[in-house]
Amino acid sequence: MPYKVAVLGAGAIAKSHFDAIAKSDSYSACAVADIHLPRAEAVASTYGIRAYQDYRELIVTERPDVVAIALPHFLHKDAAIFAAEHGCHLMLEKPMALNVAECDAIIEAVRKAGVRMLVGHTQHYIAENIQAKRILSSGELGELVMIHDARHLNYFQDSRPQWFLEKDKSGGGILANLGTHSIDKIQWLTDSAVHKVSASTTHFGRRGDVEGSGIIYLELASGIPATIVQSGYLGANRNETEIICTGGMLKLLTGSSLWISRGGPYEQVAPEPIASSFELQYADLLEAIQAQHDPSCTPEYARGVIVALEAVYRAAETGVEQFL
Ligand SMILES: NC(=O)c1ccc[n+]([C@@H]2O[C@H](COP(=O)([O-])OP(=O)(O)OC[C@H]3O[C@@H](n4cnc5c(N)ncnc54)[C@H](O)[C@@H]3O)[C@@H](O)[C@H]2O)c1
Incomplete structure (x- = not known):
């Protein structure tokens, strides 16, 4: 019998979950919930499930x-916590929670209930990222020197x-x-956790009270430095991670393409074809449920991303470098 899956929230990302569930013989969707009932009903009618x-x-x-x-x-x-207390395994969207204290409460509930949880750190399941990690770990580009990650999109769009x-x-x-995606990507690519953080943010968004840009300088436990530069103001879209080694460079356009230089201009590398990131996330969770161990992206790893994010905000607010 396939595992019955319910999706809470019928917003933008719900479709990726339902499509991945539909592609697996090991899962079947049973219901969807949304506080905006017509939204839940529309999704429910598409997938032939119940709406709450x-x-x-x-x-x-x-x-x-x-x-x-x-x-x-x-x-x-x-x-x-409510789902874990009712014996459900969890596919929890990133970022894990608002802060580290909330992550701790979730982990405690998950461990107490003996259920499995995968926090959807999609970066680990994307073809170009996996290929980039493979090249880095092979050592063919020599020693890793630094990483520069840049992202630009209109964050305050009306939609x-x-x-x-x-x-x-x-x-x-x-x-x-999106910074949590970058922190995650850098930690996962390098198998090394953020150790030191400085940051600066701006708040020029035309609605809301959140930061609209950030520049982060971080060092990993391995000593590798990285920068994350993100802007949500008007401009040309960009999502690019440049990975600089002693014997060459990688340019990673996550979800789009991967490029390599061994001293000359960048040449495109074709990643090995794999299933979609959401299908791979569900496969990872399935393996964890059946083998009764944590998925490859553990709850503690996902908590670590929030530890780093909190340090980023503390560094930006105080102007003081933070050590983790
Ligand atoms: N993995 C990825 O690449 C990726 C991409 C997009 C979003 N996300 C994550 O997915 C999550 C959802 O993002 P989204 O873009 O789908 O947001 P969204 O706003 O489009 O969807 C959220 C839905 O939750 C519903 N909702 C709000 N309060 C509710 C309640 N009390 N009970 C039931 N439903 C309620 C809203 O009506 C809305 O339909 C976030 O954690 C986001 O960061 C991840």
Whole structure:
């Protein structure tokens, strides 16, 4: 029998979850919940499942084996704890929660209930990223020297739901939402955790109270330095990670392409074809449930991303370098 999955939140990312569930023989979608009921009903009719307005009622009534939490960040903690206490395994969207204290409460509930949790750090499951990590670990480009990660997009676009722009609901702006992807990508590519952080942010967004840009200088436990530069103001879109080694460089355009230089101009590298990132996340969780161990992206790893994010905000507020 496939594992029954319910998705909490019928917003932008819900479709990626349902499509991945539909592609797997080991899962079947059973229900969706959204406080905005017509949104839940529209998704439910597409996938032939039941719609709920109250996610707690869904969990109690449907008793899903797995709950995917695709809710605003301020709801991650309560939803994750309620689902874990009802015996559900968790596919929890990134970032894990608003702050480290909430991550601790989730981990405690997950461990107490004996359920498995995968926090959706998508970066680990994307073809170009996996190929870049493979090249780095092979040593063919020599020693890793530094990483520069740059992201630019209109973060304050009209279509962005308001909760993303209110710090008490989102935990922060572009850095909480997309900076966590970059922190995660850098840590995962290098197998090394953030150790030292300086940061500066600006708050010129035309709505909400979150930061609209950030520049982060960080050092990993391995000693490798990295910069993360993100702007959510108007301009040309960019999502580029440059990885500089002694014997060459990689330019990683996550989700799009990978480029290598061994001294000359960049040449494109074709990553090995793999399933979609969401399918791979669900496969990772499945393996963890069946083998009764943590998925490759452990709850403690996901907590570590929030530890680093909190340090970024502390560094930006105080102007003082933070050590983790
Ligand atoms: N992995 C990725 O690359 C990726 C991409 C996009 C979003 N995300 C993450 O997914 C999560 C959801 O993001 P999104 O873009 O889908 O947001 P969204 O605002 O589009 O969707 C959230 C949905 O939750 C619903 N909701 C709000 N309060 C609720 C409640 N109390 N009960 C039930 N439903 C409620 C809203 O009505 C909305 O439909 C966030 O954690 C976000 O960071 C991850």
